[in-house]
Amino acid sequence: MSTMLQCMSHTPIKGYFDPPAEVVAEVAALVEAVAEEVERFDPQVIYLFAPDHYNGFFLDLMPPFCIGMAATSVGDYTTPAGPLSVPRDIAEACAEAVIARDIDIAFSYRMQVDHGFAQTLQEVLGGLTRYPVVPIMMNAVAPPLASFRRARQLGAAIGDFARGRGQRALFVASGGMSHNPPIPRIATATDPEVIERIVAGRNPTPEARDARQQRTVAAARAFAAGESELHPLAPAWDRALIRDLCARDWSAIDAQRNEAVTEAAGASAHELRTWVAATAAMDAASGARWDASERYYRPIPEWLAGFGAISGYGRATH
Ligand SMILES: O=C(O)/C=C/c1cccc(O)c1O
Numbered sequence: 001m002s003t004m005l006q007c008m009s010h011t012p013i014k015g016y017f018d019p020p021a022e023v024v025a026e027v028a029a030l031v032e033a034v035a036e037e038v039e040r041f042d043p044q045v046i047y048l049f050a051p052d053h054y055n056g057f058f059l060d061l062m063p064p065f066c067i068g069m070a071a072t073s074v075g076d077y078t079t080p081a082g083p084l085s086v087p088r089d090i091a092e093a094c095a096e097a098v099i100a101r102d103i104d105i106a107f108s109y110r111m112q113v114d115h116g117f118a119q120t121l122q123e124v125l126g127g128l129t130r131y132p133v134v135p136i137m138m139n140a141v142a143p144p145l146a147s148f149r150r151a152r153q154l155g156a157a158i159g160d161f162a163r164g165r166g167q168r169a170l171f172v173a174s175g176g177m178s179h180n181p182p183i184p185r186i187a188t189a190t191d192p193e194v195i196e197r198i199v200a201g202r203n204p205t206p207e208a209r210d211a212r213q214q215r216t217v218a219a220a221r222a223f224a225a226g227e228s229e230l231h232p233l234a235p236a237w238d239r240a241l242i243r244d245l246c247a248r249d250w251s252a253i254d255a256q257r258n259e260a261v262t263e264a265a266g267a268s269a270h271e272l273r274t275w276v277a278a279t280a281a282m283d284a285a286s287g288a289r290w291d292a293s294e295r296y297y298r299p300i301p302e303w304l305a306g307f308g309a310i311s312g313y314g315r316a317t318h
C-alpha cells in the first residue's frame with residue numbers, strides 16, 4: 001500500500017491582495033508541483049483534514065472534529081461551490097473505526113465546508129470531485145479547542161483505518177501556520193450582529209459574505225503595511241514546528257499547549273492541528289518506512305499567513 005502526505009497552508013486572500021510577483025510565482029510553482037505529484041500518485045482515497053471559519057460550523061453546535069459522510073463547499077472567496085465526492089461507505093467505516101478507538105468524533109450527512117477545504121481541493125487535488133475524499137473538519141476557531149495531542153490521536157486512528165483498507169491513500173492537511181486573520185471570538189465579541197453571525201450565521205446573503213471577505217482583505221492590507229494590531233507572523237516558531245513534525249517528535253507535538261500556541265503564533269495557528277492529524281495518520285498508515293521533509297516556508301504578510309508546506313512519501317510494511 002502506497003501512502004503520501006501533503007500539508008500546506010491556505011489563504012483565501014490570494015488574488016484579492018497579493019505579495020510581490022516573485023512570491024506569487026514561487027507559491028504557484030509549489031502548488032503546481034504538489035498537484036502534479038498528486039496526479040502521478042493517483043490516490044484511491046484522500047483523507048483531507050481542514051478547518052472551518054464560521055462558514056459551515058457555528059457556535060450553535062461546534063464539534064472539536066467532524067467527519068463528513070457527504071459534504072458541500074459553500075464557495076467563499078474564489079473557491080468553487082458544490083458537492084465533494086465523498087465515498088460514503090468509507091467515511092462511515094472510518095467514523096466507526098475512530099469511535100471504536102474512544103475518539104468520539106462527530107459526523108454529518110450534510111457538512112458544509114469553506115475555503116479551508118475547497119482551496120486545496122481546487123488548487124492541489126484537481127477540483128471538488130476529481131478524487132474520492134473523506135473530509136475531516138477540525139475546529140480551530142472556537143475555543144475551547146481539542147489539544148494537539150488529541151489531534152495526533154485522531155490522525156493515528158484514521159491512519160490505522162486507512163492501512164487496514166489497503167488502498168493507495170493520500171493524507172492532506174490544509175491550514176496554518178502562524179497567523180491571525182480577523183475572525184471574531186465569542187469571548188470578545190460585543191456587537192449583536194457579529195455574535196449572531198458566529199452563533200448561527202449559515203448561508204449568509206451574497207452581500208453579507210462579500211462584506212465579511214472585504215473586511216478580511218482590508219485587514220491584510222493594513223497588516224502588510226505594518227498598521228495592524230493582529231498577532232505578528234512567527235517564522236521561528238513555524239520552522240520549529242515543521243522540524244518536530246518531520247522528525248515525528250510526538251512528545252514535542254503532544255507538549256504543545258493551546259494557550260501557548262495562541263500566544264506564540266496567533267489564534268489561527270491552531271489550524272496546524274490539521275498538519276498534526278495528517279502527519280500522525282501518515283505515520284500510522286505507513287509504518288516506519290516513510291520520510292517527511294519541509295517543502296516550503298515563507299512568512300507572507302499580504303496573505304496573513306506563515307505559508308508552509310511539508311511532503312511525505314511512504315510504503316506500508318504491514
Ligand atoms: O476570512 C476568513 O474566514 C479567513 C481568512 C484567512 C486568511 C488567512 C489565512 C487563513 O488560513 C484564513 O483562513
Ligand SMILES: [Fe+2]
Pocket residue numbers: 010051053116175176268271
Ligand atoms: Fe484558514
